[in-house]
Structures are given as C-alpha cells and as structure tokens.
Amino acid sequence: MSKPMRVLVVDDNQDILIACRLCLKPYVADVMTLANPTELLGVLKVNQVDVVLLDMNFTRDASSGEEGIFYLKQILAAHPKMPVVMMTAYADVNLAVKAMHLGAKDFIAKPWDNQHLIDAVLLMSDSTAVPTNAAKAPAHELSTPLIGDSAPMQAVKQLIEKVAQSDANVLILGESGTGKEVVAQHIHQLSSRRDKRFVGVDMGTLPDNLFESELFGYKKGSFTGAMQDSPGRMAAADKGTLFLDELGNLPLPQQGKLLSALQNRAVTAIGAQGPVAIDIRLISATNENLYHQVATGAFRQDLFYRINTVEIQLPPLRERGNDINVLLDWYAQRYTARYGRTGLKIKDSDRNWLGNYRWPGNVRELAHSVERAVVLADSTYLDFTQLAQQSAMPATEPHSKEAPSDTPFLLDYVERKTIQQALQFYQGNVSHAAKALGLTRGAMYRRMEKYNL
Numbered sequence: 001m002s003k004p005m006r007v008l009v010v011d012d013n014q015d016i017l018i019a020c021r022l023c024l025k026p027y028v029a030d031v032m033t034l035a036n037p038t039e040l041l042g043v044l045k046v047n048q049v050d051v052v053l054l055d056m057n058f059t060r061d062a063s064s065g066e067e068g069i070f071y072l073k074q075i076l077a078a079h080p081k082m083p084v085v086m087m088t089a090y091a092d093v094n095l096a097v098k099a100m101h102l103g104a105k106d107f108i109a110k111p112w113d114n115q116h117l118i119d120a121v122l123l124m125s126d127s128t129a130v131p132t133n134a135a136k137a138p139a140h141e142l143s144t145p146l147i148g149d150s151a152p153m154q155a156v157k158q159l160i161e162k163v164a165q166s167d168a169n170v171l172i173l174g175e176s177g178t179g180k181e182v183v184a185q186h187i188h189q190l191s192s193r194r195d196k197r198f199v200g201v202d203m204g205t206l207p208d209n210l211f212e213s214e215l216f217g218y219k220k221g222s223f224t225g226a227m228q229d230s231p232g233r234m235a236a237a238d239k240g241t242l243f244l245d246e247l248g249n250l251p252l253p254q255q256g257k258l259l260s261a262l263q264n265r266a267v268t269a270i271g272a273q274g275p276v277a278i279d280i281r282l283i284s285a286t287n288e289n290l291y292h293q294v295a296t297g298a299f300r301q302d303l304f305y306r307i308n309t310v311e312i313q314l315p316p317l318r319e320r321g322n323d324i325n326v327l328l329d330w331y332a333q334r335y336t337a338r339y340g341r342t343g344l345k346i347k348d349s350d351r352n353w354l355g356n357y358r359w360p361g362n363v364r365e366l367a368h369s370v371e372r373a374v375v376l377a378d379s380t381y382l383d384f385t386q387l388a389q390q391s392a393m394p395a396t397e398p399h400s401k402e403a404p405s406d407t408p409f410l411l412d413y414v415e416r417k418t419i420q421q422a423l424q425f426y427q428g429n430v431s432h433a434a435k436a437l438g439l440t441r442g443a444m445y446r447r448m449e450k451y452n453l
C-alpha cells in the first residue's frame with residue numbers, strides 16, 4: 001500500500017456498506033460509510049477523505065443513474081481533485097462511462113470481485129498521475145513472489161530472466177489463475193524499465209466505446225465531458241511496460257487500431273492534432289487459444305506476430321508437482337498472519353489429497369482455499385472441509401433433471417452447476433462463460449471462488 005487512505009463509501013444499501021467495510025478495512029486507514037447522499041458534502045467538509053466510492057442509484061427501484069451523476073458533479077465542484085469511483089450494476093456500464101467522462105476516476109461493477117475493489121481503491125492514492133485504475137507506480141519490490149521451483153516453473157523463470165534483458169514483446173499464455181500477471185510484473189521488475197511504470201489494462205472488461213479514450217487518451221473539450229487532457233494508458237506507460245491482459249477478447253476493429261499504434265510506435269489522442277511517439281515494452285496475456293483464433297480469423301495474424309516475439313506458456317498448477325505443497329505453506333503463512341492465527345497447521349491427510357486435486361482455478365483457487373481454511377480453522381488445523389465437499393461434487397450431471405432432494409441449498413446447487421457447465425462448454429474460458437451467463441468477469445470470479453470452481 002502506498003499510503004494510509006481514508007475511504008468514504010456512499011450507498012443506500014446497508015449490505016453494500018458492510019461488505020465494502022469488511023473488504024477494504026485491512027488495506028486502508030479508515031472506511032467511513034454513508035447511506036444518505038444528501039449528507040455527502042457535509043461529511044467531506046469535516047473529514048479527511050482520500051477516495052469516494054459512490055453508488056449510481058439511491059432512490060428505490062431507480063436505475064437511471066442520474067442521482068449518481070448529480071452527486072458526482074456536486075463532489076467535483078467542491079473538491080475538483082477528489083478521486084471518485086462509481087459503483088454500478090452491470091447494466092449501467094454506459095452510465096459509468098458517462099460518469100468517467102465527467103471526471104470519475106473509475107467504476108466498479110456490482111457484484112464486484114473483492115480484489116478488483118481493493119486494487120481500484122489503492123490505486124487511487126496515485127490517481128493524479130494517470131486517469132484510471134490500471135497504472136501502477138514504479139515499485140522496487142515485487143508485490144507477489146513467483147513461488148515454485150518445479151521443473152516447468154524453473155524453465156519459466158529462466159525464460160523470464162532472459163526475456164527481461166531485452167525489449168522483446170512477450171505473450172504469456174496459460175489457464176486462468178496460473179499467474180500470468182505475476183509473471184508480467186516480474187519481467188518488468190527485472191528489466192531496465194523497472195524505474196518506470198507498469199501499466200496494466202484488462203482488455204476483457206474495457207468497454208468497446210472506451211477503448212480509444214482509455215488507450216490513446218483524449219484532449220480537453222474533444223467530447224462532452226472531456227474536462228481535462230488525459231494521456232491514455234499507452235502514453236502513461238511511456239518508457240515503461242504496458243501489460244495488456246485478456247488480449248484474446250479484443251474485437252477485430254480494436255485489434256486494427258492497436259496494431260497500427262504498435263507499428264507506428266505512436267498514439268493519437270482523441271481531439272489531438274497529431275500523433276505522439278511512445279516507447280513501451282509490450283507484454284500481453286490471454287487464456288484463449290490464440291493460435292486457434294488466428295486460424296478462424298477471430299484474431300489478426302499480423303497483430304499476433306507483433307505481440308508474440310517471445311511466448312511464455314504457464315503450466316497449470318496440477319502439473320507443478322511439489323509446488324502445490326510449497327504454495328500451500330506460503331499462503332498458509334500469509335493468511336494465518338493476516339488473520340492473527342499463527343501456529344495453525346495443515347494436516348498431512350489434507351496435504352495428500354490437496355496435492356492430487358486438479359485445481360481448475362490454479363493458484364488463485366489455491367490462495368482462496370487456504371484463506372477460507374484459515375478463517376474456518378479450529379484451534380489446531382486449517383479446515384479444508386468445504387473444498388473437500390465441493391470437489392467431491394459430480395462435475396456434470398447432464399441427464400439429471402432435478403437436484404438431489406438432500407441438497408441443502410438448492411439455489412446454490414443450481415448456480416454452481418450452471419457455472420460449471422458454462423465453464424466446461426467454453427473449455428475453461430472464464431470471459432466467454434461469464435459473457436454467456438450475463439456476468440462480468442469480476443462477478444464470475446466471485447462465484448467461482450464461492451463454489452471453488
């Protein structure tokens with residue numbers, strides 16, 4: 001965390017206020033909550049607030065988002081530099097875009113992914129430099145170590161070290177949760193660009209209509225609500241590293257625009273007179289089969305060649321042998337310390353089956369499972385009972401029309417099964433499955449975490 005922050009959450013739903021408080025408390029100095037937005041300016045007057053999380057709708061059943069826009073304008077009129085993050089339902093994304101054009105720094109779709117919420121808030125401590133949540137200030141310490149010395153991970157680490165010495169474009173492939181972003185950060189930190197920015201962009205959640213303004217930037221007055229110049233994320237990464245996550249989801253028209261910026265090594269902001277040169281190291285990642293996409297025409301071959309000078313394939317966790325054990329210990333230590341439960345141990349019998357478990361969600365799933373096992377632990381051992389029960393559930397039951405009568409939580413059962421089937425249908429592609437289910441990727445991950453998928 002860069003500095004202790006004081007966050008104000010404004011939402012008329014008490015459950016949301018509590019959930020935000022619980023989620024953010026360990027990471028910030030204070031989380032204030034406010035159910036009545038009419039008191040907002042008064043609260044801001046008498047309290048030091050570093051970030052405001054603002055709901056878009058306050059009146060019961062309202063969905064226009066106009067209230068959120070109204071209060072956003074009020075905040076920015078009185079505190080022009082206040083970072084405001086809008087909280088919006090999935091269907092409100094267009095409104096959220098409008099809010100960002102009016103000066104909001106970011107938006108979070110409800111239901112949110114906890115890590116996304118935490119990241120969005122923490123990155124606001126640096127929000128004056130770059131317009132949105134994807135820029136990370138130069139850091140000399142790696143935020144996450146790359147745990148694991150199995151043979152496939154040793155090969156990956158060697159490749160990381162080699163490639164870090166050059167400016168070659170890198171494509172990282174691997175299933176969801178295998179650590180693609182962690183690897184990208186390591187490459188940056190080991191490279192000569194380490195003192196400059198690592199700017200990450202999640203292409204999977206970037207709305208199509210924000211692509212150009214977010215990546216290439218815009219000039220003040222170039223469209224309604226463009227109240228100040230915004231450099232865009234490519235320019236923000238100048239001399240540093242640009243990390244394009246979930247690149248496989250990029251629609252073809254945007255692929256063309258990206259390719260031309262990469263070819264010309266220059267970007268033209270919306271409303272600008274001409275291009276500005278950029279010097280970036282590009283790292284891309286996807287869990288899509290890009291070779292297949294190129295073959296079917298869904299991904300441009302020329303763009304593919306440009307981004308994959310060097311390719312790093314991350315093995316799934318189930319193929320990393322003893323790394324599972326090492327990661328179990330590493331995360332156990334981390335979470336027992338975080339929850340004040342040091343001294344808890346992992347039973348040998350649990351280690352055995354966890355070592356053979358398939359870990360479809362890879363390291364992300366392992367980390368969440370250990371955190372939950374710490375929270376549920378009795379006085380001696382981490383409690384993996386929930387994971388054991390869920391992993392024993394049948395993967396699919398295509399011919400069974402009804403849930404078993406002894407299923408304790410019918411809704412959860414049906415939801416889990418539907419998500420599982422969607423994931424299977426899309427061969428583990430979280431973005432596609434989420435889209436088919438009408439969920440954001442964040443909401444999808446939340447459910448995958450809940451059901452240990």
Ligand SMILES: Nc1ncnc2c1ncn2[C@@H]1O[C@H](COP(=O)(O)OP(=O)(O)OP(=O)(O)O)[C@@H](O)[C@H]1O
Pocket residue numbers: 144145146147148174175176177178179180181182183245285286287363364367
């Ligand atoms: N080798 C590792 N050691 C420690 N933690 C790891 C490792 N690999 C991944 N993680 C942790 O697992 C989680 C998922 O990692 P990351 O976001 O990098 O995966 P990803 O492959 O980019 O996932 P997605 O494709 O879903 O975006 C993060 O919390 C990360 O810190």
